Amino acid sequence: MAYEPTDDFYCDFVFSGKVEIDRVFETENVLAYHHTRPFWETHVVVVPKRHVASVQTILPDNADLLIEIISVVNKVAAEIVTKTGAARVITNLGEYQESKHLHFHVCSGKQTRADNAT
Numbered sequence: 001m002a003y004e005p006t007d008d009f010y011c012d013f014v015f016s017g018k019v020e021i022d023r024v025f026e027t028e029n030v031l032a033y034h035h036t037r038p039f040w041e042t043h044v045v046v047v048p049k050r051h052v053a054s055v056q057t058i059l060p061d062n063a064d065l066l067i068e069i070i071s072v073v074n075k076v077a078a079e080i081v082t083k084t085g086a087a088r089v090i091t092n093l094g095e096y097q098e099s100k101h102l103h104f105h106v107c108s109g110k111q112t113r114a115d116n117a118t
């Protein structure tokens with residue numbers, strides 16, 4: 001599916017309901033779903049449901065949210081490690097962070113695309 005470029009894919013498309021997602025797991029404040037355009041064979045995104053710009057801005061006021069996010073990352077990563085034997089957990093900053101809403105990539109397997117979009 002095609003969507004207009006934006007600097008916040010999560011607020012503009014995922015949480016506004018404009019794009020369909022395949023949920024892996026969610027809590028009250030955190031969503032994990034299969035990347036809509038994966039660049040790894042296994043590629044899950046973990047994202048807070050309310051806007052946080054990046055891992056650089058989450059503290060000191062959102063420590064509880066950060067713990068909730070990491071707990072979801074840990075659960076998703078553990079399931080991927082069980083299935084595939086390995087996982088990577090990545091969060092991007094600055095020019096590497098295309099979508100300016102904190103998100104963690106939990107991925108495994110071969111890279112299927114070169115670019116790092118959203």
Ligand SMILES: [Zn+2]
Binds near residue numbers: 101
């Ligand atoms: Zn946002």
